[in-house]
Amino acid sequence: MGHGVAQLLAQAGYIVRIQARRETSLETAKKMITNSLKIMVDKGMLSQDKMEQTLDNIKYTTDLLEAIQDTDFILESIPEVLETKLDTYEIIESIVSEKTIIASNTSTFPLKELTQRAKHPGRFIITHYFNPPQLVPIVEIAKFEKTDENVVKVTYDLMKEIGKTPVVLKKEITGFIVNRIQVAFLRECFNLIELGVCTAEDIDIAVRGSMGFKWAFCGPMESQDLAGLQTTQAMVYNIEQDLSNTREVPKFLKEMVEKSEHGIRSNKGFYEYDDNGAKAIYTRDDNFLDLLKLIQDKEAKKEKTASAVK
Ligand SMILES: NC(=O)C1=CN([C@@H]2O[C@H](COP(=O)(O)OP(=O)(O)OC[C@H]3O[C@@H](n4cnc5c(N)ncnc54)[C@H](O)[C@@H]3O)[C@@H](O)[C@H]2O)C=CC1
Numbered sequence: 153m154g155h156g157v158a159q160l161l162a163q164a165g166y167i168v169r170i171q172a173r174r175e176t177s178l179e180t181a182k183k184m185i186t187n188s189l190k191i192m193v194d195k196g197m198l199s200q201d202k203m204e205q206t207l208d209n210i211k212y213t214t215d216l217l218e219a220i221q222d223t224d225f226i227l228e229s230i231p232e233v234l235e236t237k238l239d240t241y242e243i244i245e246s247i248v249s250e251k252t253i254i255a256s257n258t259s260t261f262p263l264k265e266l267t268q269r270a271k272h273p274g275r276f277i278i279t280h281y282f283n284p285p286q287l288v289p290i291v292e293i294a295k296f297e298k299t300d301e302n303v304v305k306v307t308y309d310l311m312k313e314i315g316k317t318p319v320v321l322k323k324e325i326t327g328f329i330v331n332r333i334q335v336a337f338l339r340e341c342f343n344l345i346e347l348g349v350c351t352a353e354d355i356d357i358a359v360r361g362s363m364g365f366k367w368a369f370c371g372p373m374e375s376q377d378l379a380g381l382q383t384t385q386a387m388v389y390n391i392e393q394d395l396s397n398t399r400e401v402p403k404f405l406k407e408m409v410e411k412s413e414h415g416i417r418s419n420k421g422f423y424e425y426d427d428n429g430a431k432a433i434y435t436r437d438d439n440f441l442d443l444l445k446l447i448q449d450k451e452a453k454k455e456k457t458a459s460a461v462k
């Protein structure tokens with residue numbers, strides 16, 4: 153995720169420093185960024201010059217001090233382990249000025265937990281991107297009662313400047329908006345697999361061609377209005393009582409992780425790969441760029457019509 157966000161900032165003209173602990177991680181980051189930019193160039197969505205400028209804007213280092221000194225904005229995107237994040241913030245706060253904003257790309261932790269050892273909790277904020285962050289339009293911004301208003305404003309403006317659509321949460325909550333919905337949704341996907349109703353592949357086919365088809369243009373709430381809320385009420389009433397309400401991670405998922413079936417990282421997850429997902433990532437990015445272009449063209453048309461009406 154970190155390299156995707158770095159790419160996004162660099163594309164917007166910012167000088168970005170990526171820090172990782174190992175040279176090999178930095179090499180992987182550089183390769184992933186170059187591949188991602190190349191697809192954009194191949195599709196005529198980015199010039200070769202812009203690609204080179206973007207690559208020039210990114211500096212790589214294994215030295216945290218070198219990476220973060222004299223910077224205005226830091227994005228932490230290390231694994232989702234609270235202790236590791238807290239240790240890292242302690243080091244960061246001992247290096248940077250009080251004014252530096254520290255953003256986290258956490259998928260789950262609220263700021264109340266992330267700032268429990270912070271010297272200056274007011275400078276912390278959550279910018280939750282979606283994978284791949286350089287392409288998915290939304291960033292959730294989560295603040296809490298201690299977050300400085302200026303930190304929220306600067307972060308919001310930065311997200312807009314780099315072409316994202318920020319959604320600011322009104323209240324702090326574990327998992328924010330999307331991952332709460334995603335986990336509720338996944339709970340039922342896992343339940344259907346455990347009940348033997350369908351396979352993982354069946355779920356992907358069914359969802360891609362139904363909700364997945366609709367939701368880029370017509371969200372789940374608007375979809376209910378278009379369907380009719382009496383039907384929504386009947387559907388919720390008839391199905392809700394039959395849904396999984398487990399609070400456990402399913403046994404089969406734990407077993408997959410234990411057997412190192414981690415998805416593309418180990419070439420086996422719900423599907424099998426032989427190239428660490430290189431083909432799957434290419435196909436995903438190719439499709440997402442087509443969708444992004446369609447959305448951007450439609451937005452531009454809407455703006456044009458609105459100004460013509462004025
Ligand atoms: N994978 C995803 O789809 C998404 C992940 N996130 C969040 O973004 C964060 C990162 O996730 P991923 O990119 O998936 O993880 P990742 O494991 O692919 O990347 C994290 C990188 O941080 C490195 N790292 C670990 N400890 C470190 C330390 N102390 N200092 C410097 N580097 C360190 C790891 O070696 C690894 O290269 C997590 O908080 C995750 O929940 C958010 C949105 C989507």
Ligand SMILES: O=C(O)[C@@H](O)C(=O)[C@H](O)[C@@H](O)CO
Nearest residue numbers: 258259281282283330331334
């Ligand atoms: O889908 C995403 O990119 C995000 O909702 C996440 O934060 C999660 O980490 C997700 O990728 C894991 O399934």
